[in-house]
Amino acid sequence: MPRRSLAVLGWLAVVIVATLAGVGALRLVGDSLASTPGGVRSQTDVARDLAAAKERPVPPTATAASPTPPPATPDAKRKPFGSPGGTVTATCEDGLVRIVYISPAQGYAVDDQDRGPDKEAEVKFRGPAGRSEIKLRCDGDLPVRMGHDD
Template sequence: MDRRSLLAVTGWLATTAAATLVGLAAVDLVGADIGGTVGGVRTEQDVARALAASVPASTGAGGPTATPTGAGGPTVAPTTAGPSTPGAARRGFVTAGGSVEAECGPAGVRVVTWSPAPGYRTKDDDRGPDDHVEIRFVGASDEHELRLRCRDGVPVRDLDD
């Protein structure tokens, strides 16, 4: 290889290395904001704590508390059904098929948000407002249905099915 070719290859390698280092430094300077999720990614435990903190626990036979148990908790961003009613009582419900947040208002119970668990989808949903609402999460081998109604102005699981 002659001297001219050797200088060309060396110059190309030096330019490539410098461009790579400048690119890495720029990404490091920008930080996680360049590809991160707005608000960060939440673990199942973070979601459980957030639901438990924002929703009153169940009293009596009204239904489950807001804390999910075991695997299959919500990990997908919730879908929103519409604007919230001011002053309405809200409550979260979790099944292996997904999670639902509902509220009671003057027109009855209404699903505010819902989030299927991984491997599940929503089918035949009745979001209200009405005397009762239903959300069905369907997976490959099973399904989980939540039927909710209002009791004393608070959403509860309807166990009368």
């Protein structure tokens, strides 16, 4: 009889330890799955964070047409041009214009492009308000917009 009691007590101890371990594991996993990172946020916190986000500049939408942004150092021959559809930066060398950077505006995409180097370069954007284009050529060693700066 003592052997049987010892076996029952051993079995009961194993069941209790396994149950406690399982409950602890479920609590740990359940808390990490069900909780909000950083805790629950109030409406005031959310409104403050949204206002702060609006003040930060939004990086341009990456597209397959966008190369690496122009270097941070200013280049007197590089000049940006804007339109409702986006912005391009161009440079001139030996009388040929070359578009070095394209950044569509939010909601717009590059519809067509001819980056050069050539006598003329252009980018066409397509978006919710229709189409927009930037057409460029060189005036000496500086790029100029055709139809606007001529």
